[in-house]
Amino acid sequence: AQKITQTQPGMFVQEKEAVTLDCTYDTSDQSYGLFWYKQPSSGEMIFLIYQGSYDEQNATEGRYSLNFQKARKSANLVISASQLGDSAMYFCAMRGARNSGYALNFGKGTSLLVTP
């Protein structure tokens, strides 16, 4: 079975600073995918970034990067130059196997507050 762990219930960061949100995972699959989603107070789920287990380079999307350390089973999200609009819940997720319809398994989330 897959498991996603986010150990930081809440985080604070000052505007323009970088912040790292932690995510560790457990799986017996050789091939897997890791995701980060953002959920602002309005409630929608916004896809941020994806990392495949065989990708040799860490994924980047604008100010978001994924620090993927396969041996440590970690997939931390790094947000550079934080903005007030980054205040939200952030969820780490792993894509399940075919027998689960490739559904996502989510961590419990980290609440990020960006302060001026």
Added chain:
Amino acid sequence: DAGITQSPRYKITETGRQVTLMCHQTWSHSYMFWYRQDLGHGLRLIYYSAAADITDKGEVPDGYVVSRSKTENFPLTLESATRSQTSVYFCASSEVQSYEQYFGPGTRLTVT
């Protein structure tokens, strides 16, 4: 409108009533999913569907029924609503060859 929509966006119902949450996607994606989101639990899978007329249980299926007679629709029915089913429900869709899941805006359901 293109994309994935859910209706209603908000619903208040009484214990014991049947309620159906609707999900519609315009991309003809093969896979569709229902998740529920509760404080302290993140999102948990209720049911998924790999294609029309093919559905299967997820992590928390008890008390829910799904159907998928058409590719674009995936309704979720609470046959006899309970207070523990008060939650935010998200529908999502994806294609098998695409890693990304696209989420609907969510339905906030309150069972009194």
